Amino acid sequence: MPDTLRQNQDRDVTLITPTAPISAPTHGGRAKCLQRLVRLDLPVPRTVALSFGTVHRIAAGEMPDVRKILAQFPVGVLLCVRPSSEDPDWGGPGSVLNIGMNDAAFVDLSDSIGAEAASALYTRFVQAYAIHVARLDPDVFEEIAGSGQEALSEVLRCYEEEAEEPFPQDPAVQLAEVLRSMARAWEGTTARLLRQAKGAPVDAGLGLIVQEMALGLGLGERGSGVLQLVNSDTGLRQITGRYLSQSQGREALESGEAALYMERDPRGPSLEELEPEAFETLKHYVALMREKLRAEMQIEFTIENGRVHILDGVRVKRSPRAALRIAVRLAEDGIISRQEAVMRVEPRGLSELLHRQIDPEAERDVIGRGVAASPGAATGRIVFSSSEAQASAARGEPCILVRRETSPEDVRGMHAAAAVLTERGGMTSHAAVIGRGLGLPCVVGAARMGFRLHDKLLLAEDGRRFREGDTITVDGTSGQVLAGAPRMIEAALDDAFHIFMSWADAERDIGIRANADTPADATTARNFAAQGIGLCRTEHMFFEADRITPMREMIFADCPKDREAALARLLPMQRADFIELFRIMEGMPVCIRLFDPPLHEFLPSDRAGLRDLAEALDLPVSDVTRRVESMGEYNPMLGMRGVRLGIAVPEIYEMQARAIFEATLEASKEGAPVVPEIMLPLVSACREVELVRTRIDAVAAAVRNERGREFDYSLGVMVETPRACLRADEIAQHAHFLSFGTNDLTQMTYGLSRDDAGRFMSHYVQQGVFAEDPFHRLDADGVGELIRIGVERGRRGNGGVMLSICGEHGGDPDSIAFCRSAGIDYVSCSPFRVPVARLAAAQLAIKDKIG
Numbered sequence: 070m071p072d073t074l075r076q077n078q079d080r081d082v083t084l085i086t087p088t089a090p091i092s093a094p095t096h097g098g099r100a101k102c103l104q105r106l107v108r109l110d111l112p113v114p115r116t117v118a119l120s121f122g123t124v125h126r127i128a129a130g131e132m133p134d135v136r137k138i139l140a141q142f143p144v145g146v147l148l149c150v151r152p153s154s155e156d157p158d159w160g161g162p163g164s165v166l167n168i169g170m171n172d173a174a175f176v177d178l179s180d181s182i183g184a185e186a187a188s189a190l191y192t193r194f195v196q197a198y199a200i201h202v203a204r205l206d207p208d209v210f211e212e213i214a215g216s217g218q219e220a221l222s223e224v225l226r227c228y229e230e231e232a233e234e235p236f237p238q239d240p241a242v243q244l245a246e247v248l249r250s251m252a253r254a255w256e257g258t259t260a261r262l263l264r265q266a267k268g269a270p271v272d273a274g275l276g277l278i279v280q281e282m283a284l285g286l287g288l289g290e291r292g293s294g295v296l297q298l299v300n301s302d303t304g305l306r307q308i309t310g311r312y313l314s315q316s317q318g319r320e321a322l323e324s325g326e327a328a329l330y331m332e333r334d335p336r337g338p339s340l341e342e343l344e345p346e347a348f349e350t351l352k353h354y355v356a357l358m359r360e361k362l363r364a365e366m367q368i369e370f371t372i373e374n375g376r377v378h379i380l381d382g383v384r385v386k387r388s389p390r391a392a393l394r395i396a397v398r399l400a401e402d403g404i405i406s407r408q409e410a411v412m413r414v415e416p417r418g419l420s421e422l423l424h425r426q427i428d429p430e431a432e433r434d435v436i437g438r439g440v441a442a443s444p445g446a447a448t449g450r451i452v453f454s455s456s457e458a459q460a461s462a463a464r465g466e467p468c469i470l471v472r473r474e475t476s477p478e479d480v481r482g483m484h485a486a487a488a489v490l491t492e493r494g495g496m497t498s499h500a501a502v503i504g505r506g507l508g509l510p511c512v513v514g515a516a517r518m519g520f521r522l523h524d525k526l527l528l529a530e531d532g533r534r535f536r537e538g539d540t541i542t543v544d545g546t547s548g549q550v551l552a553g554a555p556r557m558i559e560a561a562l563d564d565a566f567h568i569f570m571s572w573a574d575a576e577r578d579i580g581i582r583a584n585a586d587t588p589a590d591a592t593t594a595r596n597f598a599a600q601g602i603g604l605c606r607t608e609h610m611f612f613e614a615d616r617i618t619p620m621r622e623m624i625f626a627d628c629p630k631d632r633e634a635a636l637a638r639l640l641p642m643q644r645a646d647f648i649e650l651f652r653i654m655e656g657m658p659v660c661i662r663l664f665d666p667p668l669h670e671f672l673p674s675d676r677a678g679l680r681d682l683a684e685a686l687d688l689p690v691s692d693v694t695r696r697v698e699s700m701g702e703y704n705p706m707l708g709m710r711g712v713r714l715g716i717a718v719p720e721i722y723e724m725q726a727r728a729i730f731e732a733t734l735e736a737s738k739e740g741a742p743v744v745p746e747i748m749l750p751l752v753s754a755c756r757e758v759e760l761v762r763t764r765i766d767a768v769a770a771a772v773r774n775e776r777g778r779e780f781d782y783s784l785g786v787m788v789e790t791p792r793a794c795l796r797a798d799e800i801a802q803h804a805h806f807l808s809f810g811t812n813d814l815t816q817m818t819y820g821l822s823r824d825d826a827g828r829f830m831s832h833y834v835q836q837g838v839f840a841e842d843p844f845h846r847l848d849a850d851g852v853g854e855l856i857r858i859g860v861e862r863g864r865r866g867n868g869g870v871m872l873s874i875c876g877e878h879g880g881d882p883d884s885i886a887f888c889r890s891a892g893i894d895y896v897s898c899s900p901f902r903v904p905v906a907r908l909a910a911a912q913l914a915i916k917d918k919i920g
C-alpha cells in the first residue's frame with residue numbers, strides 16, 4: 070500500500086477530542102454525539118472513532134494498525150466497540166464489551182472484585198466472542214451451565230475444541246477480530262435490507278467507536294444505569310431510567326451480565342439507589358445536553374468510586390405524541406426555532422395522535438392482515454350485517470362490522486360500528502373512503518382470512534374460528550386484525566398539538582381543504598382547521614333511510630313527471646343538507662360535486678331489499694327484479710355515471726343546483742355571503758361542460774328571479790379521465806376551477822380497477838412492479854405526467870383557473886409534495902388526514918426556505 074494511503078487510513082482512526090475532525094456523515098451519529106459530550110466537558114471515557122471508510126476497508130480485509138488503536142488507551146484496560154451509523158435509528162451490529170479480558174486480566178480483576186465476579190465476566194466475554202466474533206456454534210456456548218471458575222474452565226475448553234485453537238489472549242487479536250466481525254455484519258444482505266427499511270440509503274456507512282470501559286467496580290459507590298428527563302410515550306417531563314448499584318450489579322456480574330451496559334429500557338430497577346449527589350450531577354448533565362445538543366437525550370452512565378462517567382448519549386426514544394410535545398417544549402424554551410420544531414415530527418406519525426391506538430407495548434394476537442385503510446384502532450364484537458351493527462349500537466355495545474365489501478347500503482351500519490373489516494377492496498374502496506371520512510378504523514382486502522358470512526364465521530389466517538359476538542380488534546393503522554381487546558391509548562389533541570399545528574400553518578404555502586359529505590365530517594374538518602370543503606360527494610347524502618326510497622322512486626320513474634315528483638321530495642332534504650354544511654363552514658368555500666355514481670348502486674341487491682322496494686313502489690317483485698337487472702352494467706365505473714347522468718337525466722343535476730342555490734340564499738341571510746362551488750364529475754369532453762353549465766345557469770337565473778335576490782357561484786370540473794387532462798385547455802375555458810380526481814384518474818390511467826386492485830396489489834408491491842400502491846401514493850411518473858399536462862393546459866386555457874386535487878392522495882405527504890411542485894393551489898383530503906396534510910405541506914415549505 071502506498072504510504073500516503075496508509076497515512077490517510079491512520080487518520081481515519083481518530084481519538085475523540087473537542088477539535089478532532091469528526092462528523093456524523095463520516096464517523097456516524099454516536100461518534101459525533103460523543104464528541105459533543107467531550108466538548109461539554111462531560112466525563113466521557115477515552116474513545117477512538119473509526120470512520121466509515123476505515124470500517125469499509127476492514128470489511129474488505131484491510132485492517133488498520135490495531136496496536137496503534139490500543140496505544141491510545143492505558144495498558145490493561147478493557148475496551149468496548151460500538152456501532153456508529155449516520156442515523157442512530159438505522160441500528161448496527163451489537164456492541165462487544167470487555168475486549169482485553171484474558172487470563173492475566175482475570176487474575177487482576179479477581180483481586181479487585183473477587184474470583185466469582187471475575188469468572189462471570191470472563192466467561193461472558195468468551196461466550197459472546199465465540200458466538201458473535203468467531204461465529205462458533207451458539208448452542209454449545211449457551212448451554213454451558215454452572216458458574217464461577219468451573220464454568221470459565223468449561224467455556225475456555227469448549228472454545229479450544231470448537232475453534233481448534235486456544236482462546237486468543239492478545240488484546241490486539243481480540244480487537245482486530247471484533248472490528249472485522251462488526252464491519253462484515255454491516256455489509257451483510259439482511260442487515261442492509263433492515264436498515265433500508267428504516268430509511269437508510271443503499272450505501273449507508275458504518276463507523277465504529279472503541280471506548281475504554283468504565284466498569285463501575287471501584288471501592289466507593291459504584292454501578293451503572295440510564296437516565297432521561299422525559300417520558301418516552303407522552304413527552305411529559307418525568308425523570309425515568311434505571312440504575313444498578315454494585316450490590317445488585319454484583320449479582321448481575323455473577324449471572325453473567327458483566328458489561329454493566331444497560332439495555333435502553335427506561336423501566337426497570339429504580340434510580341432511588343443513586344446517591345443524591347451523583348443523581349444531581351447526572352440530571353444536570355442531561356439538562357445541559359438538552360440545551361446544547363438541542364434534543365431530549367438519554368444518557369448511559371457508570372459510577373465508579375462515586376465518580377460519574379458518561380458512556381453514551383442518544384436521543385430519547387419517542388412516540389409520535391412524545392415527539393410533538395418535546396419539539397414544542399424545546400421551541401418554547403428557546404432551544405430550537407419553531408421551524409425546527411415543525412420539522413421534527415413525522416407527518417404520518419401525527420395520525421396516531423388523532424385516533425385511539427393500540428398501546429405499542431401491548432401483546433398482539435394477530436389473526437389476519439389487510440390494507441390499512443383508515444387509521445386508529447377499535448375493539449368490539451363481531452357483527453356480519455349493518456342491521457346487526459345498528460342493533461348492537463342501540464344496545465350500547467361496540468361492534469366490528471365484518472363484510473365481504475361494503476356498499477352504500479352499509480353506510481348506516483358503518484356509522485354504528487366501531488370499526489370495519491372487509492375481505493375485498495383497496496385504499497379507495499367504498500369501505501376505505503367512508504371509513505376515513507368517519508374517522509372509523511378500517512382494514513380492507515383481508516383476503517387471507519376466511520369470510521364465511523352465511524355461517525356467521527370469520528376464520529383467522531391460522532384457521533382459528535371467530536363467531537358473531539366474539540371480540541376482535543381492528544387496527545387500521547397497521548392493517549392488522551387481532552383477537553381480543555389489547556390495551557389502547559387515547560387520541561391526544563391537547564394544547565401542544567394545537568400550538569404545534571399553528572406553527573406549521575404559519576409556514577405552509579399550499580391550501581388544505583377536507584373532503585366532507587356530512588355535517589359530522591364538516592365539523593371534523595373545522596376542528597382540524599381545514600380551509601374549506603374541497604369535495605362534498607352528494608350521493609352520500611342519499612343513503613339515509615328516509616331518502617333511499619324517494620331516490621329509488623326517482624330511478625324507477627317511467628316518465629319525466631314521475632321523476633319530477635320524486636325529485637321534488639328530495640329537493641328540501643338536499644337543501645337542508647347544504648344549509649347545514651354552509652352554516653358549519655361559516656363562509657369558507659364549499660365545493661359540492663353533483664351526483665356521480667351509477668344510479669343502480671342505489672338499488673337493492675338482495676331478495677329482502679327487492680321485496681321492500683316492490684312494496685314501496687306497489688309493484689310485483691318480478692317487475693322490480695327485472696328492472697333492477699336491466700339497469701345493471703358490464704362495467705359500471707365506466708358506464709352511466711358522473712356528468713353522463715347530467716346529460717342523460719338532466720333533472721337530477723337541476724334539482725341539486727336548485728337545492729344549492731336556495732341553501733346559499735338561506736345561509737347567506739345569517740352570516741357571510743356563501744359562494745358555493747359546483748363541480749361536475751367524470752368529464753371527458755368540453756361539450757359536456759357547456760351543456761350542463763347552460764342548464765345550471767338557467768336554474769340560477771330562475772332562483773334569482775323567484776327570490777328577487779342575487780348570489781354568486783362558481784362552476785368547476787373534476788379532471789379524472791385522461792382525456793380531460795389532455796383537453797384541459799378547452800375545458801378550463803368553461804370552468805372557474807379544475808379539481809383532479811386522482812382516484813379515478815389513477816384507475817383509468819393504469820386501467821386498474823380501484824375496487825379490485827386490493828386482491829393483487831400486495832403481489833405487485835412485494836415483487837417491485839409498483840413501488841407503492843398507486844391508489845395510496847400518487848404515481849408521479851404516469852398519473853403525475855397527466856396532471857402536469859392538465860395543469861399546464863388548464864392554465865393556458867384560463868389563466869385564472871383554480872387548481873386542486875381531491876382524490877385520496879390529497880392526504881399523503883409524498884403526493885402533496887408532487888402537487889406543490891406541479892403548482893396546484895390546494896389539496897383536499899379526508900377530514901382526519903387534514904392535520905397530516907397541513908404538517909407535510911409546512912415541512913415542504915420550510916425545506917424550500919432553508920434550502
Ligand code: PEP
Nearest residue numbers: 789810811812813875876
Ligand atoms: C376521485 O375519483 O379521485 C374522486 C375524488 O372521486 P370519487 O372517489 O368519489 O370517485
Ligand code: MG
Nearest residue numbers: 789810812813
Ligand atoms: Mg371520481
